[in-house]
Amino acid sequence: MNLTPVWAVFLGSIxxxxxxxxxxxxxxxFLVCSNRISTAIGLGSAVTFVMFFTTIIxxxxxxxxxxxLGLDFVSFIIFxxxxxxxxxxxxxxxERFSPELYYAxxxxxxxxxxxxxxxxxxLFMVIRNYDFGQTVFYGLGAGLGWFxxxxxxxxxxERMGYSNVPVALRRTGIIMLMAGVIAMTFMGFTGMxxxx
Amino acid sequence: xxxxxxxxAVTTGIFIAxxxxxxxxxxxxxNYGSCTISLNSGSTLFDQPGGTTxxxxxxxxxxxxxxxxGGKGSCGFCKVAVLSGGGPLLPTELPFVSRAEQRSGVRLxxxxxxxxxxxxxxxxxxLAVKEFRARVAGIRxxxxxxxxxxxxxxxxxRISHHPGQYIQxxxxxxxxGFIHRAYSISSPVYEDTKVQLVxxxxxxxxxxxxxxxxxxxxxxxxxxxxxEFRVSDxxxxxxxxxxxxxxxxxLKNIVYTAESRWPGRRLKLFFGARxxxxxxxLDSYKELMADHPNLQVVYALSDPLAPEEQWDGQTGFxxxxxxxxxxxxSKRQAFLCGPPPMIDAVMRILKDKGMREEDIFYDxx
Numbered sequence: 001m002n003l004t005p006v007w008a009v010f011l012g013s014i015x016x017x018x019x020x021x022x023x024x025x026x027x028x029x030f031l032v033c034s035n036r037i038s039t040a041i042g043l044g045s046a047v048t049f050v051m052f053f054t055t056i057i058x059x060x061x062x063x064x065x066x067x068x069l070g071l072d073f074v075s076f077i078i079f080x081x082x083x084x085x086x087x088x089x090x091x092x093x094x095e096r097f098s099p100e101l102y103y104a105x106x107x108x109x110x111x112x113x114x115x116x117x118x119x120x121x122x123l124f125m126v127i128r129n130y131d132f133g134q135t136v137f138y139g140l141g142a143g144l145g146w147f148x149x150x151x152x153x154x155x156x157x158e159r160m161g162y163s164n165v166p167v168a169l170r171r172t173g174i175i176m177l178m179a180g181v182i183a184m185t186f187m188g189f190t191g192m193x194x195x196x
Numbered sequence: 197x198x199x200x201x202x203x204x205a206v207t208t209g210i211f212i213a214x215x216x217x218x219x220x221x222x223x224x225x226x227n228y229g230s231c232t233i234s235l236n237s238g239s240t241l242f243d244q245p246g247g248t249t250x251x252x253x254x255x256x257x258x259x260x261x262x263x264x265x266g267g268k269g270s271c272g273f274c275k276v277a278v279l280s281g282g283g284p285l286l287p288t289e290l291p292f293v294s295r296a297e298q299r300s301g302v303r304l305x306x307x308x309x310x311x312x313x314x315x316x317x318x319x320x321x322x323l324a325v326k327e328f329r330a331r332v333a334g335i336r337x338x339x340x341x342x343x344x345x346x347x348x349x350x351x352x353x354r355i356s357h358h359p360g361q362y363i364q365x366x367x368x369x370x371x372x373g374f375i376h377r378a379y380s381i382s383s384p385v386y387e388d389t390k391v392q393l394v395x396x397x398x399x400x401x402x403x404x405x406x407x408x409x410x411x412x413x414x415x416x417x418x419x420x421x422x423x424e425f426r427v428s429d430x431x432x433x434x435x436x437x438x439x440x441x442x443x444x445x446x447l448k449n450i451v452y453t454a455e456s457r458w459p460g461r462r463l464k465l466f467f468g469a470r471x472x473x474x475x476x477x478l479d480s481y482k483e484l485m486a487d488h489p490n491l492q493v494v495y496a497l498s499d500p501l502a503p504e505e506q507w508d509g510q511t512g513f514x515x516x517x518x519x520x521x522x523x524x525x526s527k528r529q530a531f532l533c534g535p536p537p538m539i540d541a542v543m544r545i546l547k548d549k550g551m552r553e554e555d556i557f558y559d560x561x
Contacts, residue, residue, distance in 0.1 A: 065206060074203050078210055085214035092225040099309070103286045 002129045006137045009130070013141030019117045020149040021186040026117030029108045030150050031175060040154030041147075042101040043108060048143030050090060050112055051121050054083050055139030058122040059132060079122045087113040117146055152182060231281075234315040235259065236323075244310055250276070251305035259318065260325040260419040262364055264378050267306035273378075274305040281314035325419055326352060328363075330391060332414045338394065338476035342442055343408055344382070347391045347416065354388045357381060359453040360425025360446040360531060360557070363391065366417040367403040377403035380533070380559075381421065382445035384452035391418075394445040425531060425557050427454060434462040434528035438518060438542050440469070443533030443559070444477060450531060451481070455488055462528075464492045464521065468514030468538060470499045472507055494521055515541040519548075526550045532558040 004012075019025050026047070033043045058079050066072050091109055095102045102109065112118065121142045125135050156178055165174050228246025233253060235241070244253040251274050254261050265271035272292030278301050285293065289304045301317075308314075330347035338344050349355060364376040383392035398404040410416065427435065427450060435454055437447040447465060454461055469475050474497075481493040496510035496517045510517045515538070522545075530546050532539045539558050546556055 061210065065210075069202055069206060070199060071203050071206055074207055077207060081211055081214060085218055088218055089221050092221055096225050096311075099286060100284050103288055 002131070002134060004134065006133050009134045010137040010141040013138050014145040014148060015186065016189040016192055018145040018149060018186050019120060019142045020146050021183040023117075023120060024183075025120040026115045026146055027179075029111060029115060030146075030153065031172075031179070033105065033108050034150050034153040034175075035157055037151065037154045037158055039104045040150045042098075043105055043112075044147030044150045046090060046094070046105070046109065047112060047115060047118065047150075048140070048147050050083065050086055050115075051118050051143035051146070052136075052139045054079075054086050054118060055121050055125050055135055055142075057082050057086070059125055059130075059135040062126060063132075075126065076119075079119060083118055083122075084113045117142070149182070153178065156182075228311045231310050232313045233257075233310065234313070236317055236320070237315075240323075246310050246312070248310055249306050250278075250282075250303075250308040250310055250314065250316070253310050254305060258327065259323065260327060260364070261305050261318065261322065262378065262422045263306060263376055264364070265306075265375075269304055269307050272304060275302050276305045277301045277317040278303045278308060279315040279317060281312045282308050282316075283311065322422075325422060326355075327417065327419050328352060328355065328391075330416055330418065332410050332412050332416065333390075335410065335412060339474055341397045342476060343395055343397070345393045345395060345407060345410065346383075347393070347418075349389050349391065350415070355391060355421065356388060357385055357421035358423070358425065359385055359427055359450040361421040361423035362446070363393075363418045363420030364422065365393070365403060365407070366419075367406040369402065375402060376419070378422070379407075380423075380446035380449070382448045384449055384456065386453070386456060392445075394442045394448070396442040425450075425559075427531075428529050431458040431461045432527065434464070434525075436464050436466075436518075436522065436528055436530040436546070438466045438468075438514060438530065438532045438534070438538075440467065440514065440534035440538050441474070443561070446533055446559070447531065448477060451484070451491070455484065455491065459488065460490055462490045463488075465494070466514050466518050466521070467493070467495045468517075468534065469495060469497055471497055471502065472505045492521070513541065514538060515545050518542055519545050522546075522549055524549045526552060526555070528555065530556045532556065534560070536560040 013019065017023070020027070020030055029043060034040050061078055061082065062072070062075055066075055066078065087110060090112070094105070094109060121139055125138055130138055157175065160174065169177065226247060230243050231246045233242055233244055242257045244256070249267060251261060251263060251267050261274045261276060263271065263274040269288045275292070275297070282301070282303050285298060285303065286307050289307050292304060293302050328349055329351045330349050332345060333348040334346040336344040360380070362378045362380040364378055366374050366376055369375045379393045379395060381391055382394045383390050393407070395404055395407045397408045425446065435450065437450060439447045444467060451463060451465055454463055465481070475495060478493070478495055485491050485493060494510055494517050496512060496514050497507060498513050501507055501511070528551065530551060532542055539560050543556060543558070547553070
């Protein structure tokens, strides 16, 4: 049993163990969709939404179906299926209610299916032996942490438009450097909370 | 063994449960029910099951909005004014819709999905556009890559158009369905039972390959006529035509139509080609020039002559010939059809000669 209090799990998943800057999960869409704040907020909320619900559903399936039946060896395939179904649902939802966001995200909306941060959250929830309350806050926290990361990056990149970046570092180069620097600043939170 | 069976049963059970949930979501999220499309402030109303694009819905009800890319949002032809129910402007439309157009609600019909009752405004001329069925009556190879296709109308039997207008030919898409491509009508307007096209074989082009494989007797489907070219009715105004390649098509139509309607009207045709093997229609223009002293036809070759080539006409890019043969003046109209660099160069010359921008019509391709 993991005894970390839920508020520590929540804050820890946002800051000290930010899923993007500490574990480097979900980098691909983070790099591509962070050119504008509006797109970043759209993708960030979609990822948070998917992460929050899939960790809860996966927790329930894992704890109450797979573990009692001794079937935890099929957990990956089940987790992936739940995530895929959820993203499919999300795609229909976004297309219906926000066509602008639907076109802005383009291929990266269905690609949330294989966003490793989302499967990562479900797996950390299993490895760290969270109970239901912790899982709820962990899923929400990890999603918000990813949201925070991509929003920060998008804010910086919009500002970067006014900066004189050395030619050799334009586009990808400077983005990688920025991601590294932000990751280092997040290291400053290390030790403030333990999520294990 | 039991655990394997159990694993399969549980996995399948969860998959089925997920699929059922998605089916339910699909039923409530993707199905929009029946929507009403109101055309030109309610002069035409029709019902359409929701979920399709506006372009497809209009086609279903025989309103033939032009579209060259077949609904991919890459040509920007299918502009209609959406007055209500169109939803927000999408990023895919931004490159094609100017700020002024945005304010009056102009959208690309292929990008607007019918999700609710929708009110749109289209030009009245567009409602005159019909779908035609025609038979290939003759094919002529004009150059190594340009063919002249003569179509005889079957249904409807007659077409009424302005010189310089174009049709949208339907061609089968290898990926299934149909695509539509725009081709100018090169036959004069008085031949109203025929439509002639001049089509260059574009490397990798789906529609031009289809056209070049047509044989006599084949049936084709097209919609039309479309286009903003309008030749002035004032016979005192000179007509200047400049073209390259298969940009000849609309110009040939204008030449023959103008010569029959206003014999003696001043008309200059400039045609730019690379080498002698790109030249076509020159002989028929020479015949026409013999009867019409006010018609002047200038062909120019831009490539240096090969040793075996015979050529007594102009050389150099076509805008040089335009500059040479056109005196300054503004009492004229110009129609330009050809590649963008050629049109830009000719535009500069025409403006230097004193022409106003609204008297210059052009089609870049």
